[in-house]
Amino acid sequence: MLKLLEYLKEALFGAGEQARSPQDVEQLRTAFRARYHSFKLLLAANQKALETMSDMERALVGARPFGMTYVKAACTAVSVNAMKIIRHLTELAPGRYEELNARFKAIQEAIGAVLASRxxxxxxxxxxxxxxxxxxxxxxxxxxxxxxxxxxxxxxxxxxxxxxxxxxxxxxxxxxxxxxxxxxxxxxxxxxxxxxxxxxxxxxxxxxxxxxxxxxxxxxxxxxxxxxxxxxxxxxxxxxxxxxxxxxxxxxxxxxxxxxxxxxxxxxxxxxxxxxxxxxxxxxxxxxxxxxxxxxxxxxxxxxxxxxxVDAVAGGVMYSRNPIDDRDSSIVINAAWGLPKSVVDGSVTPDQFVVSRSDPMRLVEKTVRVKELKIVCDPEEGVVREALLEEESSSPSLTDEEALRLAGMAVRLEGHYGCPQDVEWVMARDHSFYVLQCRPLQQVACGLEPASVQDVDRPPIVGGGVTASPGAASGPVFFVRHNADVLQFPEGAVLVSAQPLPRWATVMNRAVAVVTEQGSVTGHLASVAREFGIPALFGVPRALERLTAGLVVTVDADRRRVHEGRLGQLLTATRRKNLMEGSPVHDILQRIARCIVPLNLLDPDAPEFRPGRCQTLHDITRFCHEKAVHEMFTFGKEHRFTERSSKQLVADVPMQLWVINLDDGFEREVEGRYVPLDNIRSIPMRAIWEGMVAIPWQGPPPVDAGGLMSVMFQATVNPALDPAMQSSFSNKNYFLISRNFCNLQSRFGFHFAAIEALVGERPGENYLSFQFKGGAADFSRRLARVVFVSEILGEFGFSVALSSDALCARVEDP
Amino acid sequence: MGEMSVLLVDDEAEFLEILVKRLKKRKVNLTAVTSGEAAIQMMKESPADVVVLDVRMGGMDGIRTLDEIKKIAPLAEVIMLTGHANVEVAMAGMALGAFDYLIKPVQIDELLYRLQDAFKKKSLQEQRERSQGV
Known part of the structure; x- marks a missing residue:
């Protein structure tokens, strides 16, 4: 009987705060404030998690280098924020989504297994x-x-x-x-x-x-x-x-x-x-x-x-093919007196012998250079640099027969390994050769088409030398003489130095081109420049004297010239390679990203939208976000707490929309069931509203005229969606608002659309997101619709992800 | 909400000094110590609302210190701040109730926001306990 009376009282009077003591109401207010804070923390954690996921995706597709420190930091940040999101959802709904913890643990273990694969x-x-x-x-x-x-x-x-x-x-x-x-x-x-x-x-x-x-x-x-x-x-x-x-x-x-x-x-x-x-x-x-x-x-x-x-008479490096022209099968031999160290570290410009693979092999080019020094073993220990007398310095460091013998070795080595080889060799006192190193040669395609050479009117500042890495690039000259210069090296400059020392490789990610007075195509720095796709011109006489620090020049390594200014017609398309792709660290990030980034839970109304189906951390964040909105929505209703229950929006539009004030979204508290538009204080809601009513509505737009308006309108005019009490969250149109926050959820039939915006005082935490899924049309039309919407959003700077007929778009505070 | 009190714990004196200077400039009421043991002592004598705790420290490490702090002052919020990004350690810290786990270098405003969030959470929890007569 008592229950029946209670029921009638509730049915007749709404059993709201009339039946509550002021203490109860205050308790509810306090509880709601705490929940709202948890909700805000969840949103902030969600924002951080999504930001980090986007950054991981950018890292995977971009050319920016990153190390394991980045991978570990990104993993930690996403994991911590996902855990925070679960925790805050648990604060909103204790015990309701327990299964999330098991899913989170399983995903963490998968990430841990990749990270701990030492x-x-x-x-x-x-x-x-x-x-x-x-x-x-x-x-x-x-x-x-x-x-x-x-x-x-x-x-x-x-x-x-x-x-x-x-x-x-x-x-x-x-x-x-x-x-x-x-x-x-x-x-x-x-x-x-x-x-x-x-x-x-x-x-x-x-x-x-x-x-x-x-x-x-x-x-x-x-x-x-x-x-x-x-x-x-x-x-x-x-x-x-x-x-x-x-x-x-x-x-x-x-x-x-x-x-x-x-x-x-x-x-x-x-x-x-x-x-x-x-x-x-x-x-x-x-x-x-x-x-x-x-x-x-x-x-x-x-x-x-x-x-x-080996007690060396001469030494050097040979390539079994031309490293800068993949059409050229000639063997290129660089040689100098003494140990090969002077050739690999670029401290001398060596003799060059080019041998054709014709049968029998033939020496087709022989360039004997002045070699000012040689590196030899010190009688005590270590090595010394010895200046060469004029006669020795300008005499060839190999005979023609020796060059041919070396070329034969190069061809044999290439045959054995099945790819072009880079071979360091040394010649002993008895003129026998030893192999000191043998590794795959990275050959690059020839960038220069002789027929398309366009000469430039003005003469170059300097020219000559050898193309150590092909291409052309422009930037200001920066001289590198000492290690300290490397530390100051600016992004986008042209490195100019006397010798192409291997340690200059430190700045290969910042230099646009390299010009040196000495060195050869077979030196270490030449290899690194080719690897990084940076034009390099070595052995350019008087480069240090004629070039001026800070002067913008164009290095045309293909034509072996350096011009003043930026000569656009010479510049080759950016060839800088994406060195990260396929690298071990990239591979680790990719494997970890598979546990984090993909979003599988696309449709909140689908039966698989549940904790047990979360396969990635993104699924977890998506699930928790959706449920958190739901929990904030239901609090007022569940506790019969009218202050935080939905109010129907009174506005001069043929739509039915409800608003839940989470905190300070209204100008004045609302007693009854209705809230007029002019009582809305929420900055983002007013902005969204302004956009929604910018064009006066004459009636429903044609069904296939566009995603958002169509779904919004159909959902909002449906009389079956009658107010507050009987309808569930899943088929109505709600604004959850505070002064700086707005979440608009719109569902109808097969459609789902959501807009969420935060415009607070904290730069970096603000965002605007838009989600859309479904439609009644056939799949190809639904797909065409989301592609169309994604293009529009892309124009406005949103990052958009499409998956099947679902669209997720987001733009963040810059 | 009253004024927030913050305890900074880091065994790198140089880093601590810079952080103290920056937070004081933003009018944060704070105390700094250089070990987990000193932090425990401080929390016993005059508990702070929010603790910013380094993870790797000589002597008592951050995780153990966090555990102790939560025993002494369960409502105090602890933000782990570390140069050592380690998922396992982060998860251990979060499981012990850390409010957040931030990786150095952290923007000072970012840290300040997290401090404000943590303090608000603690204040709301205290209000809730009061209104429920706990």
Whole structure:
């Protein structure tokens, strides 16, 4: 009986606040305020999560370099915000969406598995003699030494005797000194954005490594293998130590000259030299290179090759094909007196021999240059630069027969590996050749069509030299003479220096072109320039003297000229390559993004729109956002709290719309069921309204005239959608508002449209989003509609995502 | 809502100094300490409304400190601020009730907004408990 009375009372009087004590009403108000705050926090977290997801997508499609620090930070930010969103939804509806936690945990585990995919070092040996090395040992010995082992074992070409300190050796060294934790800490705590900050970090980490001790077992293994080498080659044999890091020399990744080499080292200093090579993993240019090429720090195992020094008469680099013209199959040999170091580091402009592959092979070009110095072994230890006497400096460093012999080796090496090769070689006193390094050559397409050469009226400022990397680009001249200059190097400048030193590679992501007075097409910096798609002109006489700092020039590397000003007709289309795509870090981000970015829950009215169907963090954020709006909507009704219940909007339009005031959206509190338009204080609602009524409505627009208006109108004029109490949230048109916020939901039949806007005081948190799905038309017309709407929104700066016939668009505070 | 009191905890003195200077310029009432142990002591003596806590610290680390703070002052809100982006640590912190987990470098206004949000949440919770007579 009592229940019946209660029921009648509620039915007749609405059982609102009339039946409540002032304390109850105040409690409801407090509860609502807390809920509204949770709702706002959820919206802010949602905004942050979506922002980070967009940034991840931009990173994946763009050319901007990023490292693991970025990947981890992005993952952390999205995960934290998704977790906050779940938490705030739970505050709004305790216990109602428990399943979300399990889905979130499962997605987190999938992300964690990708992030934690660090593998242990391959193999079980600390040191491996070169004669046991071949391509099957690549994970253990690094690609550079695996290639050399292959040359020795499989091709029977001469390679100096030696051994490799393996990936396991590196792991042993790092673990023995507990270095990785400290290195990771420093790398991840690094917040500087300038090159000089990075320089400081690089120096600190290198110092950590060089001060560490080589564990006894590793030291013993190195010394024993070295002693064996001495027994084979004679007491006191000197060695070179070179990096053979995993991934180095892989196709498409040159790492040219980015790590250190130590030459002519005696037994007493071998361990010190080993640490220097390992430390060079963290040299400024190696770190920059990895960052720009998307190579994660923890994927690089620093194997070190140790080979007997060859008492060199001459040395250099040869390419089995022309590196800057993929139509040219000639073998290009660069040679200089002494060790090949002067050729690879660009300190001399070497002799060039070009050999045709005709049968028999034929020397088709021979350019003998003045080589001012040579690098030779110091009788004590290390190497020295020796000035050359005039006669020696201008005499060819190879005979024609020797050049042909070398070319034959290049062709054999290319045949064995099945692709063009970049080979470092040395000639001993007995004029026999040794291969010191052999790796895939990155050949680029020829950019210059001789028939289309358009001459420029004005003469160049400087010209000549060799095209080290093709193309043309324009920018202000910036001289690089010292390391300090690298730190100041501006974005978009032309790097001009005396020598193309490999360490200038640090600025290859900022330079538009490179001009040097010395160097050749086979130097390390030339490889890096080609890799980055930057025009480079080397060996240009008097470039430093004739060019002026800050002067805007056009470097036409194809025609070997540098002109004053920006000559648009010469500039080649931007060739700067997207070096991130396909890189290991890119791959990790891509795999993680699959757990985060795709949106599968598109239709809030579909039966699969539920927690258990959330496959990604985006699904979770989408689900929670939708349900949070719903929870805010139902609070007033569930608690019979008229202050926060829906009010029908009174406006001079043939539409039925309801408004829920979340906080300060009304000018004055509303007692009854209706709110006049002039009582609406919400800035975004008024703006949306202004747009909705901008064109006077004569009646419903034609059904296929456009998505939004059509769906809005059909939904709002339907008399079946009669006011507040009987209709559910899922088929009415509501504004949820506060002064700075508005969420408009419109549903009717198969349509769903939502607009949400935040225009608060906090820059960076504001946004406007629009979602649309469905329609009664056939699929192709629905699809055409969302494509059309997306194009319009795109014009207005929205980022738009289409999936089937659903559209999500968003624009944020710039 | 009264004035918000903030406790900053970071063992990098240089970073702490800059942060204190910047927040004070924005009229934030704050105290700074350089260890988790000192933070616990401070929360016992004079609990702050919001704590900004470094994750990696010598001695008691951020996660343990957070756990202790929540035991001493359950309504105090804690924002983790770290240079070390680690999803697992972030999740552990959030599970222990951290209000947020921010990654350095953070814009000072961004931090200020989070402080205001955290403080409002705490104030609303206190109001709610009062109105319910808890």
């Amino acid at each position: 593998k242990p070092a391959a193999g079980d040996r600390l040191v491996v003699p070169l004669e046991e090395v071949d391509k099957s040992t690549v994970a253990e010995t690094g690609s550079k030494m695996a290639n050399l082992g292959e040359v020795l074992k499989e091709m029977n070409l001469p390679v100096p005797g030696g051994f490799v300190v393996t990936a396991l050796g590196y792991q042993r060294f790092i673990e023995h000194n507990d270095l990785q934790v400290e290195i990771d800490r420093r790398l991840q705590s690094f917040t500087g954005d300038k090159v000089d900050d990075l320089h400081g970090l690089s120096a600190e980490i290198q110092q950590l490594i060089t001060r560490a001790s080589v564990p006894e077992d590793l030291a013993r293994a190195i010394q024993l293998t070295h002693a064996r080498l001495e027994r084979a080659l004679g007491a006191g044999v000197r060695v070179s130590l070179r990096s053979s890091a995993s991934g180095e020399d892989d196709a498409g990744v040159s790492f040219a000259g980015q790590y250190r080499s130590e030459l002519n080292i005696g037994a007493d200093h071998i361990l010190e030299a080993y640490k220097e090579i390992v430390a060079s993993k963290y040299s400024l240019h190696a770190m920059s290179y990895r960052f720009n090429r998307g190579i994660a720090d923890d994927q690089v195992w620093m194997c070190v090759g140790c080979m007997a020094m």
